[in-house]
Amino acid sequence: MYSQALNERVEGPRIVEDPEKLAAFQARIDAEERIEPNDWMPEAYRRTLIRQIGQHAHSEVVGMLPEGNWITRAPSLRRKAALLAKVQDEGGHGLYLYAAAETLGVSREELYEQLLAGKAKYSSIFNYPTLTWADIGCIGWLVDGAAIMNQIPLCRTSYGPYARAMIRICKEESFHQRQGYEIMLALCRGTAEQKAMAQDALNRWWWPSLMMFGPPDTESRHTAESMRWKIKRFTNDELRQKFVDATVPQGHYLGLTFPDPELRFDEATGHWRFGKIDWDEFRRVLAGHGPCNRERMAARRKAHEEGAWVREAALAHAAKRRARERAQKIAAE
Amino acid sequence: MTTIHLEETPHLTYVLRLADTALVNAHRLSEWCGHAPMLEEDLALVNIALDLLGQARLLYEHAAGLEGKGRTEDDLAYLRDAPQFKNLLIAELPRGDFAFTIVRQTLLSAFFHPFWQQAVGSTDRTLAGIAGKAEKEVAYHLRHAGAWLVRLGDGTEESRRRTVEALETLWPYTGELFEVDTVGEAMIEAGIAPDPATIRPVFEESVDRLLGEAGLERPVAGWMQTGGLRGVHTEHLGHMLAVMQHLQRAYPGAVW
Numbered sequence: 001m002y003s004q005a006l007n008e009r010v011e012g013p014r015i016v017e018d019p020e021k022l023a024a025f026q027a028r029i030d031a032e033e034r035i036e037p038n039d040w041m042p043e044a045y046r047r048t049l050i051r052q053i054g055q056h057a058h059s060e061v062v063g064m065l066p067e068g069n070w071i072t073r074a075p076s077l078r079r080k081a082a083l084l085a086k087v088q089d090e091g092g093h094g095l096y097l098y099a100a101a102e103t104l105g106v107s108r109e110e111l112y113e114q115l116l117a118g119k120a121k122y123s124s125i126f127n128y129p130t131l132t133w134a135d136i137g138c139i140g141w142l143v144d145g146a147a148i149m150n151q152i153p154l155c156r157t158s159y160g161p162y163a164r165a166m167i168r169i170c171k172e173e174s175f176h177q178r179q180g181y182e183i184m185l186a187l188c189r190g191t192a193e194q195k196a197m198a199q200d201a202l203n204r205w206w207w208p209s210l211m212m213f214g215p216p217d218t219e220s221r222h223t224a225e226s227m228r229w230k231i232k233r234f235t236n237d238e239l240r241q242k243f244v245d246a247t248v249p250q251g252h253y254l255g256l257t258f259p260d261p262e263l264r265f266d267e268a269t270g271h272w273r274f275g276k277i278d279w280d281e282f283r284r285v286l287a288g289h290g291p292c293n294r295e296r297m298a299a300r301r302k303a304h305e306e307g308a309w310v311r312e313a314a315l316a317h318a319a320k321r322r323a324r325e326r327a328q329k330i331a332a333e
Numbered sequence: 334m335t336t337i338h339l340e341e342t343p344h345l346t347y348v349l350r351l352a353d354t355a356l357v358n359a360h361r362l363s364e365w366c367g368h369a370p371m372l373e374e375d376l377a378l379v380n381i382a383l384d385l386l387g388q389a390r391l392l393y394e395h396a397a398g399l400e401g402k403g404r405t406e407d408d409l410a411y412l413r414d415a416p417q418f419k420n421l422l423i424a425e426l427p428r429g430d431f432a433f434t435i436v437r438q439t440l441l442s443a444f445f446h447p448f449w450q451q452a453v454g455s456t457d458r459t460l461a462g463i464a465g466k467a468e469k470e471v472a473y474h475l476r477h478a479g480a481w482l483v484r485l486g487d488g489t490e491e492s493r494r495r496t497v498e499a500l501e502t503l504w505p506y507t508g509e510l511f512e513v514d515t516v517g518e519a520m521i522e523a524g525i526a527p528d529p530a531t532i533r534p535v536f537e538e539s540v541d542r543l544l545g546e547a548g549l550e551r552p553v554a555g556w557m558q559t560g561g562l563r564g565v566h567t568e569h570l571g572h573m574l575a576v577m578q579h580l581q582r583a584y585p586g587a588v589w
C-alpha cells in the first residue's frame with residue numbers, strides 16, 4: 001500500500017459541512033456513483049484524497065530510485081530492457097497520479113515541494129536498499145504484488161479520476177509483478193549462489209512488504225471514514241491477509257523459505273497465519289529512520305536542484321518565443 | 334566467463350561498431366533514469382535509451398549470426414573487454430549535465446537519422462530491416478533532442494553557456510562519424526553500408542538549422558578525436574563496462 005500514513009490526521013481548519021449536502025453526497029456514494037472533479041464534496045473527503053493520491057504519486061517517483069540502482073548492472077540485455085521499461089512505467093504512474101490530484105485543486109509543484117520539504121510521506125518500502133540483483137526480483141514480486149492487492153479495489157474507489165488512473169496503473173503493475181516473479185524463478189532454478197541470492201532478498205523484503213499495507217486495523221484511526229466514503233473498500237489487515245495468502249504458495253513454489261517461523265496454514269479458515277510484524281520498525285522507517293530515507297530524499301532534491309536551470313531555460317524560451325510571435329504578428333499587420 | 338574473442342570479418346566488425354555505439358549510448362542515457370530535471374524527461378530519455386537498446390540487441394543478434402559460432406547477444410555485450418568494443422567515442426563520454434546529454438543526442442541523431450534512412454537500401458537485408466525500424470525511432474530522437482537544444486540555446490544565460498560548452502567539448506568527436514577505414518571501404522563497396530560522405534551534407538544541414546534556431550554557431554572544425562572504431566577508447570569506457578558486465582563476470586555461466 002502506498003498510502004500508509006493515511007491514519008494520521010489531515011491538517012487544516014475544521015469545516016462544518018452543510019448536513020443536507022453531506023447527506024446527498026453520502027447517498028451518491030452509497031449508490032456507487034462516481035464523484036467527479038466539479039461535483040460538491042466534503043472538504044475532508046477532498047483533503048483525504050489529495051493526501052492519499054499525493055502519497056501514492058510520491059511513492060511511484062521515489063520508487064524509481066531503488067530499482068534504478070540496477071539498470072546499469074542488469075545481468076542481460078533482455079532484463080535491462082524490462083527493468084528500464086518498468087522504472088519508466090513507475091514514473092508514468094507518478095505523472096497520472098499527480099494529474100489526478102490536480103483535479104482536486106492542488107498543483108503538482110505544490111505536492112512535489114511538500115515531498116522535498118519532508119512534509120509528505122511516501123511508502124516506507126522504498127527506504128530499503130537494493131543490494132543484489134535478486135532485490136529487483138523481490139521488488140517486482142512482492143512490492144508490486146502488494147501494490148496490486150491494494151490498488152485493485154482502488155479501481156472502484158469513489159473518486160472518478162483516481163479510479164480511472166488506477167485501472168491503467170493496475171494493468172502495468174500486474175505485468176511488473178509477473179516479471180519480478182520470473183526473475184526470482186530464474187534465480188531459484190539457477191546456481192546455488194543465485195538461489196542463495198534469492199533467499200537472502202526474500203529474507204530482507206518479506207517483512208517490509210507486509211508493512212506496506214499500513215498499521216493494523218486496531219490502530220487505524222481514519223479507516224472508518226475512508227470506508228464510509230468508499231475511498232477504501234478493505235481494511236489494512238484484510239488486504240495484508242489477502243497478500244499473504246496469495247504470496248506464500250508462490251514463494252514455496254520457488255523453493256524459498258519465508259523468514260517467519262510462525263507462518264502456518266490454518267485449515268479451518270483457509271488462511272496463512274503469520275507472526276508478529278515489528279511495528280516499531282515500521283514507525284521508525286516512516287518517521288525517517290530507515291536505511292535509505294536520507295539518501296532517497298537527497299537524490300530527489302539533487303535532481304530537482306540540478307534541474308532548476310533546465311526548467312528555467314524552458315520557461316524563458318517559451319516566453320521569448322511568444323514575444324517574438326507577437327512582434328511578428330504586429331509587424332505583419 | 335572469460336573474455337571472448339571473435340573472429341572478425343569486415344562485415345562483422347562493421348555491425349559490431351553499430352551495435353556497440355547503440356548500447357553504449359543507451360547506457361549513458363539510462364543513467365538519467367530517476368535523476369532528470371523533470372519527470373517528463375525521466376520518461377523521454379528512457380524512451381530513447383530503450384529504442385537504442387532495442388537496436389543494439391538486433392544488431393548483436395545479427396553479429397552473432399554473421400560469426401556463426403552460436404553466441405548470444407549477451408555474450409557479445411557482456412563478455413568482450415573495452416579494446417574489443419568498437420563504438421564511437423562520442424557515445425561513451427560520461428553523461429555530463431543535461432546540456433551535454435542533449436547536445437550529444439542531437440549530434441548522434443542528426444547523423445544516424447540519414448544514416449539509417451540510407452541503410453534501408455543495404456544489400457545486407459537484415460541490416461536493412463533493422464534500419465527501417467531505427468530510422469523512425471531516430472527521427473523522434475532528433476526531434477526531441479533538437480527541440481531541447483533550441484530551448485537551452487535560446488533560454489537563459491546559464492543554459493546558453495552550458496550548451497556552448499557542451500558543443501565545444503563534443504564537436505571534436507564528430508569527425509569519427511564520417512571516418513572511413515578499410516572496413517568502411519569494403520562495406521560501402523559491397524553496398525552494405527551507406528557512404529558517410531553522402532550523409533555529411535544532411536547532417537550539417539540539420540545541425541546548422543537547429544543551431545540557428547538556438548542562436549548558436551557551429552564550432553570551427555579543427556583537430557578531431559579518433560580511435561573508437563579501432564577499439565582505442567577514452568578512459569571512461571572501461572569503467573562503464575566494469576559496471577555493466579559485473580554480474581556476468583562475477584558469476585560465469587549463470588543464467589539470469
Ligand SMILES: [Fe+2]
Nearest residue numbers: 060089090093
Ligand atoms: Fe507503479
Ligand SMILES: [Fe+2]
Nearest residue numbers: 002060093147
Ligand atoms: Fe503503485
Ligand SMILES: [Fe+2]
Nearest residue numbers: 144172173176
Ligand atoms: Fe510497478
